[in-house]
Amino acid sequence: MRFIDEAIIRVSGGHGGPGCVSFRRETFAPRGGPDGGDGGDGGSVSFQATHQLGTLQDFRFKRVYDAPAGMHGSGSNKAGRDGEDIVIPVPVGTVIRDAASGELLVDFVKDGQTWVACKGGRGGKGNAHFVSSTHQAPKFAQPGEVGEARELKLELKLLADVGIIGFPNAGKSTLISRISHARPKIADYPFTTLTPNLGVVQMPDLKTFVVADIPGLVEGAHRGLGLGHKFLKHIERTGLFLHVLDGTKLLEDATRPDADLDETIEHLIERYQIIRRELGLFNEKLLHKPEILVINKVDLLESDPQLVEKARLALRNRIASIRGDHPHGQEPFVISAVSGKGIQELLFAVHAEIQEHRSGARRDVRVRLPDDEDIRS
Template sequence: MFYDQAKIYVKGGDGGAGAVAFRREKYVPEGGPNGGDGGRGGKVIFVADEGLRTLVDFRYKRHYKADRGEHGQSKNMHGRSGEDMSVRIPVGTVVKDADSGEILADLVEHGQRVIVATGGRGGRGNARFMSNTNKAPTVAEKGEPGEERNLLLELKLLADVGLVGFPNVGKSTIISRISAAKPKIADYHFTTLVPNLGVVALEDGESFVVADIPGLIEGAHTGAGLGHEFLRHTERTRLILHVLDIAGSEERDPLEDFQIIKDELRQYSPELAKRTMLIVANKMDIPGAEENFKRLEDKLGEEYRIFPVSAATGEGLQELVYGVAQVLPEAPVPEIFVKEEEQHRVTHAEAPNRFELTREGDSFIITGQEIERHVKMTMFETEDGLYRFQNILKAMGIEKALRSEGIKEGDKVHIAELQFEWQE
């Protein structure tokens, strides 16, 4: 079964916790702290694989989580970093953040890699917190949680040529005659429910890939029928072959069909409508085709190159293949989004707000990525850990902000999953 969309959840591995330990050896009094750091969590990495053709694997497994880092140990032994998780996806997959809609990557080459969820850093052991005023700290950090996000995967076929047109105009028959593809063919609408790919080989060793896009209908750009599912596969094609039932065997006017499908392409994507297009006048072996072909030439012959063919008899298909091979090298390659690795880091003078404070009755809610990370990494079960967190609140200006908002003894403060009562 062909699947070209999937929604999945990914999470980088959590960092390992730092250790609280002290050197304990005979004849070495007051050996000092020697708790090691936790290891970094593993990353979730997508790797493009040209051997995959659909997203069917993501239909049965939707959650991907990398290994967490190991905890630190005594004797300053640091925890091992978690193993990265590599996930194979088909070449031609667009990776989006499902919540924000941001495009994270467009994997168009075999072996291309992108990190979609980073692992959390390991917590520091108590050896890191020794100072001139605290020679025996009992504080360490928990590991930082790994990055997590919901992703939307969209597969867009990588083909040089796309066949478009109304249902039952002969696209599947054409691709079966000019390539080795064997699509399902029958004399009724929507025989083709999934895109078919075929490789057309030429005598000189050259070749090009053709995609048989399932039949479009009026309103496809709004999602009517399976419009969006089909139209996305035309976005990467360099050349569009617009196939018409020139005989009007479905009791439709081929010239009106051409205008309807062209409008659907334009309304779905203005850039798509500018793509190089050839017209394939199919079913020339049926009575009435010659008259309609003359009308088509008179109206569109100066703007488009038209190929009269009969997929049923094979007439004109060789000329069509040669015509495509001639036009294709001159057709512009469509722009493809690729998220490049960061080359330069720019530091801005204006820093964003480190936290936000809102009030609901006698409760104060503090949000912000930095303070929430501190909450998740603090060991509140130790006195030193609690004392350190109080100093963080002061250093970040949170304590001052709470006082300015009029916090009183006994009021509640919420930060991430932490809740405590304010005490002077």
């Protein structure tokens, strides 16, 4: 998957506070000297790169960043307070250009890197500054300078290694929030996720990979039902699918009055196949992709561990025939995205699969920072 996130925003430094015109007035100094203080400097606007963010989504909701102005100076030589500086977090990998000219201004390549986009205006000097031998009582002060302002274009290019797929409500977003810094909305109803989320997973050896959580798929997705289909193109080029099945469906089926164990397990397999059919109808090639299957929400199935194990074995035994001539698959994992059970093992398996994939033909599947060529084009 290759996300090109873009945002155009306007930033401006705060206006410098005006200097003050004031004269000392005390009982014994009726015509005291000028004591107007300086205005405060306007706040600046800067950017700071962070691994905590994966996209430029935030800039869709807030496009204007004005730093506060400096305060007025006042009498008794009191300087006005400086306007506060604004620091805008952006994902590592973000490139910032001048929106009008396209000129490259900064390329954020590492966590914590900062860049000042706009300085605030300097505060005006108060009249106390302008005393001279010929001018003992200046009745003027500086107004304070205007802060810098500019329009910026932010761009971010990311490639995801893993696409998380499954029915709505299966726990895909919960999983990505468990394994990465991504913080997507999670809720107990379908179609919570409306746009893809990216998360960077850090392994103990400090190697990383990028995971994409897309909106849930439903039967008929290829005909435009639900949301997920639209986003399949984003995960078309990932090296691996993590297919999440909601384990509580097993329990729902197993606790029906006329429940039959084989049928219950058959239902789960049917759900797995529905998603695969949708993948195939979108693009046959997606069926060839390596895939790891997980049964999620196992914390809710503790009352019936045998059921889970039976389902896992049945899935394992049937995967080969379901996948037909696309047999590349792993043993199903049993996890709880909420309690964390099984997650470590899963991540190691995912990582191993990705490394294999990266060392194979498609070396392009990794987080890629924009290079010079991209910047010119």
